[in-house]
Every structure is written in structure tokens, then in C-alpha cells.
Amino acid sequence: MADTSDLKKGFKMLIDKQPYQVVESQFVKPGKGQAFFRTKLKNMITGAVIDRTYKSGEKLEKADTEERTMQYLYAEGDSYVFMDTQSYDQLRISAEQLGDNVHYLLDNMEVDVMLFEGRPIGVTPPTFVVLEVTQTDPGFKGDTSGNTTKPATLSTGLVVNVPLFVNVGDKLKIDTRTGQYVERVKG
Amino acid sequence: MSAKRSSVAAVLAGGAGNPAWVAGRVLQIAGERAAICDETGTLWVELDPPRPDLEPGAWVEARGRWLGTHLQGTLGLLGLPRRPFPAPDGEWRSLRESGRLQRLRARARMLAAVRAFFDDEGFLEVETPTMVPSPGLDPHLDAYRVEGLEGADARWLITSPEYQMKRLLAGGAERIYQTARCFRRGERGPLHEPEFTMVEWYRAFAGVDDVMRDTETLVAHVARATLGGTTIAPAHGASVDVAPPWERLTVRDAFRRYAGVEMDAVLPDEERFFRLLVEAIEPRLGRERPVFLTHWPITMASLARSSPEDPSVCERFEAYVAGVELCNGFGELVDPDEQRLRLERDQRAREAMGKPVYPIDERFVASLEEGIPPSGGNALGFDRLVMLLLGTERVQDVVALPYARL
Numbered sequence: 261m262a263d264t265s266d267l268k269k270g271f272k273m274l275i276d277k278q279p280y281q282v283v284e285s286q287f288v289k290p291g292k293g294q295a296f297f298r299t300k301l302k303n304m305i306t307g308a309v310i311d312r313t314y315k316s317g318e319k320l321e322k323a324d325t326e327e328r329t330m331q332y333l334y335a336e337g338d339s340y341v342f343m344d345t346q347s348y349d350q351l352r353i354s355a356e357q358l359g360d361n362v363h364y365l366l367d368n369m370e371v372d373v374m375l376f377e378g379r380p381i382g383v384t385p386p387t388f389v390v391l392e393v394t395q396t397d398p399g400f401k402g403d404t405s406g407n408t409t410k411p412a413t414l415s416t417g418l419v420v421n422v423p424l425f426v427n428v429g430d431k432l433k434i435d436t437r438t439g440q441y442v443e444r445v446k447g
Numbered sequence: 448m449s450a451k452r453s454s455v456a457a458v459l460a461g462g463a464g465n466p467a468w469v470a471g472r473v474l475q476i477a478g479e480r481a482a483i484c485d486e487t488g489t490l491w492v493e494l495d496p497p498r499p500d501l502e503p504g505a506w507v508e509a510r511g512r513w514l515g516t517h518l519q520g521t522l523g524l525l526g527l528p529r530r531p532f533p534a535p536d537g538e539w540r541s542l543r544e545s546g547r548l549q550r551l552r553a554r555a556r557m558l559a560a561v562r563a564f565f566d567d568e569g570f571l572e573v574e575t576p577t578m579v580p581s582p583g584l585d586p587h588l589d590a591y592r593v594e595g596l597e598g599a600d601a602r603w604l605i606t607s608p609e610y611q612m613k614r615l616l617a618g619g620a621e622r623i624y625q626t627a628r629c630f631r632r633g634e635r636g637p638l639h640e641p642e643f644t645m646v647e648w649y650r651a652f653a654g655v656d657d658v659m660r661d662t663e664t665l666v667a668h669v670a671r672a673t674l675g676g677t678t679i680a681p682a683h684g685a686s687v688d689v690a691p692p693w694e695r696l697t698v699r700d701a702f703r704r705y706a707g708v709e710m711d712a713v714l715p716d717e718e719r720f721f722r723l724l725v726e727a728i729e730p731r732l733g734r735e736r737p738v739f740l741t742h743w744p745i746t747m748a749s750l751a752r753s754s755p756e757d758p759s760v761c762e763r764f765e766a767y768v769a770g771v772e773l774c775n776g777f778g779e780l781v782d783p784d785e786q787r788l789r790l791e792r793d794q795r796a797r798e799a800m801g802k803p804v805y806p807i808d809e810r811f812v813a814s815l816e817e818g819i820p821p822s823g824g825n826a827l828g829f830d831r832l833v834m835l836l837l838g839t840e841r842v843q844d845v846v847a848l849p850y851a852r853l
Contacts, residue, residue, distance in 0.1 A: 287636025290729070291765060291775040292749050293587055294721040295634070313726055315718060316633075 262320040267297045272304070272323040275312075279304040279323035279376045289316075304374065305381050323376065327384075330373045332365045340365065342373060342380075353380050363418035364389045364436045385436045390445055391415050392431050399424030452508075456487035463515030470508040470525070472539075473501055480517060483509060486548065491517040500524060504532025504539075541852060550845050553673060554833045558626065560672035561646055561829070564665050570622040570648060575611035577628060578602040581808035583609065584793035585749060586800060589632035591641075603805065604630035607826050609750060610811040612649055613779065616822055617814035624648035626829060637841040638771060638831060640850050646832075649824040655751075655762040655778035658823035659739050662766055662774060663691035665827075666737070670836055681769035682840040684734055689768065694738040698760070701728050701740055711759075714744055732767035739764045748789070751777035766827075768835050776825030783815035 262273065267285040274280070280301040289295035295316035302309050304325070314320070330342040330351065339352040340362070351373070355362055357380065364385040365371075374382040396412035409421040412432075420434060420441045433442040451468065458467045471485035480491045481501060492509045494501070501507070505527050511520010533539045542548050562572065582590030582603035590603040605611075608627045615623055629645045650657055666689050670677045677690040702710040706727040713720050732738050741764045745753055748761035762778030780786055790807045797804045830842040843849035 287634065287639055288725045288729075289587070289634060289636075289639065290721060290724055291772055292585060292747060292763075293724065294718060295587065296722065296725050298725065313722060315722075 262322045264297050264314050264316050264318050264320065266320060266322075267299055267314065272325050273301075274321040274323045275301070279325055279381065280310075283309060287316075288313075304376065325374060325376050325381075327372050327374050329370055332367065332369045332371060334367070335365075342371070345370065351380060353383065357381070358383055360439060361385055361436070363414075363416045363439075364391075364434070365416065366391075387436060388433050388442065389436055390431050390433055391418065393422075393426060393428050396422065396426060396428060398427070454487040455483070455485045455490050458513050458518070459488060459490060461513065463513060465513050466511070467513040467518050467520070468508075468510040469518070470506070473503055473505040473507055475503060476501060481507075481522070483507060483518075484543075486543075492522055493517050493519045494522065495519075498522065502527065502532070504528035542847075547844070547847075550833075550837055550839065551847060553837055554845055556673045557669050557833055557836065558829070560669040561626065561665065563672070564668045565622075565624040565648060568622065568661075570624045571620060573612070573615060573620070573623045573625050575608045575615070575625065575627070577605055577630075579605050579611065579808070581610070581805045581811075582606050584790050584797065584805055584807070586793055586796040586802070589802065590805065591630050591632055592803075601806070606631050607645055608647055609824070609826065610808050612647060612824070613750075613819060613822075614811060614814040616649055616651055616779075616819045617817045620649075621651040621820075622649070635850065637843070640830065640842055640846065642850065643842070643846075644829040645826050646829045647824065647826040649779070649822055651820045651822045653823045654821065655741075655764060655776065655823050658776045658778075658825045659693075659695075659741075659764055659766075660691070662739075662776065662825055662827065663689075663693045663737070666766075666768075666773075666832065667691055669832065674836060679768075679836055680838045681771070681835050682838050684769045687733065687769050687835075688736050690736075693766065694733075694736060695741055696732075696738050697742040698740055698744065699742065701732070705731050710744065714746070717746075720744075729767065729772065730770045733769055733771070737766055737768045737773075739766050748780070749777070750780050750786070752780040752782070771831055771835060772828075773831055773835070774825050774827035777823065779819065779822045779824055781815055781819040781821065783812055786815055787812055 267282055269282055271282040272279055281304050282299055283302050284300040286298045288298050297314045299312050300309055301312055329345050331345055333341045333343055338355050340358060342351045342353060361383050372384040373380050391414040393412045394415050397410055409423060411419055412422045412426055413419050422441050426444060431445050433445050435442050452470060455469050458469055469485060471483045473481050474484045474489060475482040479494050481494055482489050483492050506525040508523040508525055509518050509520060511518055578593050580602060583606050588606045590606050593602040593604060596602055607629050608625060612623060625647055627645050627647060628642060630642050634641055667677050670679060670689050678686050678688050680686045699710045702708055706723045713723060742754060742760040743763040745759055745761050748763060751761040751763035754760045754762055765775050766773045794804050830845055833845040834842050837845060839845055
């Protein structure tokens, strides 16, 4: 059993049968009164952030979560198939659960899959992925609109803003945390 | 050649052509020049002939002439670091690079201003012991026990110097203050360090209103003396004018105004009382100007006397600035029988909570029996005051070495 002394950033706990991760935790105590921990907790399934205040010493339930490295194999209909790189077990994750991460999946890519009570609840792709441009307007010389970027569609369907010099067929490094263009890569 | 070593700042201020002699640390070597940094600033020193023996972090002394862009002369090596400079978790990063050293200078000026205030008011500065036979029985404060004592005389580190200072009142001291190191077990957070500095003072023949006036004039004095004005910019929230008079708000009115409930309805459930206090009330207190929260429930009176006009509350106050509790003061309880009853009640409360039960400080109770004049006192967290005046986020930003770096 955990208690409030475990309330540190990143700690995973169970509230109403849902897994939450501590985003922020602060010790608060009136000079002559009961001590509390004021926390911000993120629901690991829905992403919703809630505020909770715990009495110092209160018991907490640790969430049964684990992170496993898995390889992306292929898409099948609306689900995506991954393989545990240690046990070779296969696992399906729906497009809805993957959210924006759908746009970063490349064949055989290794990702971290978060499991809650054995079921997948989230995927963390590598911080940077390289994707090819499939569509973008040519950058105009003498563009007077003042724009320094333009939209480009990448091989996975992701649309990002890129500098005017980027062309179809270019390979771009994308930051998967922000979904933004980082740089053009050679080769 | 200058006959005396001076600071980098003095050399820069002195202008081109003057003799210069400085000592400091090499921050950077770029081509034929090295950047030398001391407590006050950084300047470039010409390396002629080249100095392969230098590296970043080296302590050096440079003597020569300041040419307006760099110092020309001789450079003596005083010492070399044994690990790459700057060390990521090292002292230079913590003190010099983070701006902590500047904040410590401001803190020292603030402490001097506190002393000047009390000295001018005719207070005597005292130093009472840190190791005591009872650290106070407040059920919500935990103390550190001192190890290695001879005999049966158990000692704890003070959580505040209140018992000892009140004994001095019985002895005939009328106006006393001290800046005491206090220790509270298990308190760690942006507003808490387990070891901190308390400014605590007592006034005989005075009451809770006099001590509230002391508090607001003290804080305004320290702000004027060190910042040049009374408007401060706390890290969280808008600026606050600390000029007196501060707002007075009873706990009862605060519960009505900010929590929408009657204090007396909440009181039977002490946890709910404190939960509303920390969640709904405290964050909203002292946002434009500081506020004194007054007339606390008699069950939370600690060492405060009950209010003559309403025995359900006591003469206890706390001041809040930008949502931060700054101090806790009392119209002091001087009745020894009432005091003993409260101490015994606190002992039972500690036992029920499964906490160590500290002894009653019999010399403290005896001093009340000997007689203490009607008095007021206050304990103000000096680290929090510095934090608020400097606008930093955490008390750890304004101490020399935070607990986490020990």
C-alpha cells in the first residue's frame, strides 16, 4: 500500500478504478494545522487532469501499470498490431486509443506501450521520426504574403507546417511530442 | 600597477588606462583571451604568451592595466579544478550561476533591516537555546530528537522558541526579539524547509493589535529599506502593496466569503476545516494587499488567550501575502491553569494520532505561575518573507544550501 509520501511527479495511482499519474504535487500546511498534499493528477486513459487534495499520511492505491517495448507490425482495419519484443506476444490497439500517434507509426518501429491491468492504454513513439513529404505546394520566389511556412502532407497522413524550401520527396524529422517539423534530413 | 586587489566591478567602473589587479575563476578561454569572473562580474584578460596550463574553472589572479576591452598584464594560476567545470550539480552552478548569490546578498540586507527595525523600537535581541526539554505539543508539529545526550535529559530541537522567550517575559524583559533557527520534521515543499529561520518577538503590556501593527510596519520597513518601495511582485499572482494598514478579516468571515459556509458548522470536523482553509481560502488571501486572518476558533488557540468579547474564539492571527502564510501571532495566554489543560489535551491528541508524546515543559508552566504580564507575540517565517520580497517561487531559492542539496 502506498501513502502520500509517494505523491511525487510521475507516481501512478488508482482512483475509482482508473489509473492516474501525478503531474504536480505540493506539500501544504497551515502553520498550526493538518498537513495536506495538493496534487494535479492526469487520467492515463482519457488524459483529463484533475485537482485532488490528500491529507498527509492518507493511504493510496498504486496503479498496476507497466511499460513494455513493442514493435509495430501492421494495420488491420481500424486496429494496429504490435508485438512484444521480449515475449513475442501480439497485441491490437485501436486507432482511437492511438490518437495522433497513428501518424508516427512506421513498419517495424519500436514504441513503448503502457499497459494497465494488462490492457494497452497508451503508446509513446520515439521522440523523433523521419517521414517523407507526399504533397506540398512549391515555395514561390517573391512570395509577398509574408508567410515563411506552408503546409505539407507526409506519408502517414500527418500535415505539418514546413519552411518554403521543402519539396515533395524530402524526408523530414518530426518531433512526436509536439507534432512539429524539426529539420530536413538528407538521403 | 595597482597596489591593492580590487573587484572586477571596480575595475570596469574605473575606466580604461587604470592599473588593475583582480582574482577570480576562468569561465571560458577564447583564442588569446580568458574570461575571468569574480563575485562582482566578468572581464577578459589577455593571454600573452599563450597559457596551455589554464582551463575553465581555474582560479587565477591577474595584474596589469585595464584597457577598456581587456586586462593586459600577468596572470598567476592559483588552483585547478579536479572535475570538469562547471560541474552539473556543483556549487558554482547552485550559487553563482543561478543568481542565488545575489539573492543571498538581498537576504542579508533584509535581515539587517529586520534587526534595525526592532533595535529602533527598543527591542532587545536575544538568543535562546535550540536544544530544549520539550519542542512544543502542537499535534500538527513534529520535532527532531537530539541523539547522544548523557543521562535521562531528553532534548529536542525547537520548532519555535516560544516557551523560552515567554520565560524571559516572566523574568522582566519587556521587548525581545530573535532570529531563530527552527526545525520541523517532515515539512518539505515550496514553502517549507525542515530547517528555517523564524523572526519571533514579544511585547509586554501589549496585545494582539499592537503585534499586528508591529508586523505590518516591520514588513513595510524591510521592503522600503531593501527594495525602495512597498510594492512587491510575488512569483504567483499580481503585485501586492505591503504598506500598512493591512486588511483584518476574521476566520469566520473568511469561511463565509471564500468557502460559502459557516465556520461553526465546519468546526466539529477539523479535517474539513483545514481542507477548506488550504483549498478555498488561503490561495485567495492577501492578493492585493496583505490580510490578517484573526479570531481563530478556541480549539486552535495554541498559546493564544481566549477573546474577552467571545470565548468561542481566541486572540490568534496569521498574516497572508499573495496566498502565502507569513506569520502566526498571539495575544499571549498567561493563565497557567488554562495552559496546562491545553498542553495535556495536546498530549492526548498526539497519543491518539499515534505520534510521539513530548513532555510538558515544566519550567515554562512554572514561569506562567510566577507571572507573565499581558503580552503579545508573533513568529514570522523569514525565508518566506525573503521569497515574497524577491518574487521567487520557492523558499529553497533564498537559502544558501537547500535541504535537498545537503
